């Protein structure tokens with residue numbers, strides 16, 4: 627990591643006071659949560675991109691639920707890592723702050739973050755596919771697929787699947803923050819999934835400074851003001867350190 631560039635980025639961080647952060651699966655990887663595209667991202671040779679769809683759920687609700695139950699059991703044993711804690715510290719440092727996360731694991735909230743938009747939903751919440759009743763169910767289900775007590779229909783994970791739209795309120799809050807922030811920090815996302823993949827361009831268009839952190843180059847790497855190659859669990863804490 628270039629020490630001079632880190633000093634410059636630290637200075638930028640200290641100067642700005644309308645900060646927005648966008649995270650992806652990479653910030654949870656150091657907690658042991660598999661990423662979507664990493665070599666550990668696959669599950670029983672299935673492609674997450676094919677399982678995380680309403681079509682897959684309609685076709686085989688049991689298979690999709692087995693995948694989510696497996697992820698819930700795995701995530702339950704994971705703890706927030708220094709990436710999550712540094713981002714919580716940013717929320718305390720800055721008067722205007724919003725975290726937009728693509729992650730459904732809930733680790734940002736477990737680290738203390740409260741100004742969070744979970745644009746892809748949360749794996750601990752479930753929703754009835756008929757009466758839309760949403761509630762948190764953070765223990766394992768006896769029987770899969772679980773059914774709604776009120777109407778008997780299947781319950782689904784309350785996450786946004788591929789081909790489904792981001793909830794309007796989440797999108798509006800995200801757009802407001804991206805168009806009014808003076809600093810956007812992007813960490814741990816491969817930058818393929820829309821609409822999150824376009825968030826950096828929106829911030830750049832609104833003349834915000836953009837800092838990106840990833841263990842490898844991403845499609846936005848050439849566009850941002852500072853790109854740091856490395857683990858978010860190491861770079862984010864040093865970015866917000868006083869000296």
Ligand code: BV8
Pocket residue numbers: 649650651652653655656661662663664667678728729730746785786787788789790791792813814815816817818819820821839840841842844856857858859
């Ligand atoms: C939408 C919830 C309007 C589920 C997720 C054709 C038909 C239908 C839709 C589309 C289409 N073509 C395009 C689309 C749009 C589609 C899309 O973007 N597809 C792409 C992939 C081609 N998007 C949608 O459907 C979205 N809705 O657009 O609505 C619409 C509707 C219909 C038709 C058109 C438009 C909804 C997308 C939401 C999908 N749901 N999650 C669940 O989790 O079970 S997305 C899923 O991928 C996760 O949330 C994950 O976070 C996310 C994105 O991936 P990343 O977070 O970036 O994770 P990834 O593994 O890819 O990368 C990890 C990165 O971390 C890597 O870069 C790695 O280098 C880095 N890293 C690893 N370790 C570290 C690290 N970095 C730093 N430190 C480390 N230690």
Ligand code: ZN
Pocket residue numbers: 754755756757758759774775776777778779
């Ligand atoms: Zn119901």
